[in-house]
Amino acid sequence: MAAGYVIVGWNRFKRAYDGVLLAGLAAFLAAHAGAGILLAPAGQHPSEVQLLIRASGAAAFSLLTIILCIGPLARLTPRVLPVLYNRRHLGVACFAAALVHGGLVVLWYHGFSEVNAFVSLLISNPRYGSFGGFPFESLGALALLILFVMAATSHDFWNHVLGPRLWKWIHMSVYAAYGLLVGHVMLGAVQGEKGLAQAALAGGSALLVAGLHIVAGQLERRRDRAVDGPPEGEGWLDAGPAEAIPDGRAVILVPPMGERIAVFRDGAKVYAVANACRHQGGPLGEGRILDGCIVCPWHGFQYRPEDGCSPPPFTEKIPTYRTRITGGWVFVEPSPQPPGTPIAPSIAGEAG
Amino acid sequence: MSVALAEAIWRGLALYFGFGLVTGIGVILFGLKRLAPGRLPWRVRLVILPGLAALWPVVLLRLAGVRPAEDRA
Structure with a gap:
């Protein structure tokens, strides 16, 4: 890093x-x-x-x-x-x-x-x-x-x-x-x-x-969870039930347009970030959350799930995505936020 | 392939990489700080020299301040 x-x-x-x-x-x-x-x-x-x-x-x-x-x-x-x-x-x-x-x-x-x-x-x-x-x-x-x-x-x-x-x-x-x-x-x-x-x-x-x-x-x-079309209003992508995402792991969304999205669950918190690592494009969604950071499975680059930034003193940033949970199902806004943009996690179990 | 075309390819490659090598040496001696903050050991400078010779147009763009597409996003 x-x-x-x-x-x-x-x-x-x-x-x-x-x-x-x-x-x-x-x-x-x-x-x-x-x-x-x-x-x-x-x-x-x-x-x-x-x-x-x-x-x-x-x-x-x-x-x-x-x-x-x-x-x-x-x-x-x-x-x-x-x-x-x-x-x-x-x-x-x-x-x-x-x-x-x-x-x-x-x-x-x-x-x-x-x-x-x-x-x-x-x-x-x-x-x-x-x-x-x-x-x-x-x-x-x-x-x-x-x-x-x-x-x-x-x-x-x-x-x-x-x-x-x-x-x-x-x-x-x-x-x-x-x-x-x-x-x-x-x-x-x-x-x-x-x-x-x-x-x-x-x-x-x-x-x-x-x-x-x-x-x-x-x-x-x-x-991959292929998303053929927007099942939700405003074009948000269906990532499936929050409970189906293994704790500390991700499901990978393939939107109709744009890059893959990794949707992570860390306990009750659900985050979405770009799937491609800033280092060599490794599949972050195949990595896991360790010590509060997403760890790339290829070379161990780390990113905070809440803002897509590598922990200091490192400077890499990846795009983040807004999420929401409705009736236990996770939805992701398809347009990425600029790399390093803080996004509050959605909380599984809360009324959507 | 004609001899003239083969010679043109050879001269083109020699010119490209020759200019790249001179540019690369110049970058290693005087321009590396603008590409990579922090001091790089000499062994690393030698390792990156062939790349500087091969990709000197991109290196010159970076020295001119044109950042990678991701950084501009």
């Missing part, structure tokens, strides 16, 4: 996370290179550089697949949340592996060209009008550029400078990078000698990512 802007320090969990990540990455590279030697046809052993090119490319693709699976998996089971907390570390490791792969490719295959190595990469396969023969190297280069921008802006400093919306928008381009990489791997397989096995692995990974997103999306739709 930020008081203006404060660096989030390292802790034991982060160090352990990075230790496991680096050990896993090293083991993957060694295993992939070893398999490359063992499975190579007799007399066609690849060079060390070629082995590293393949292993680092496979590592980057596998890491990105894992990264994209973590989000939906965390929605299916909270046990994945600890991995989600520091997902950016995986992203930086993915970029590092991709950079090694791309750098070695440029040096190994284009470094001795008569033209600039990068220019050589772009023009070595001129079949840009072909589908099956499309130069897969260009797709990889574009994906690497996207991964670079994401890794370079992964520090919380950038969330502060860019603002959560722009930061999120930039980091959603991970899906474009993944699509480019799937194309890169599959076209490379078709045009190279790896053939069906590599294409099937890439396609299977893409299907896994898409499938998990679909399942998690359906689960979220069931959890």
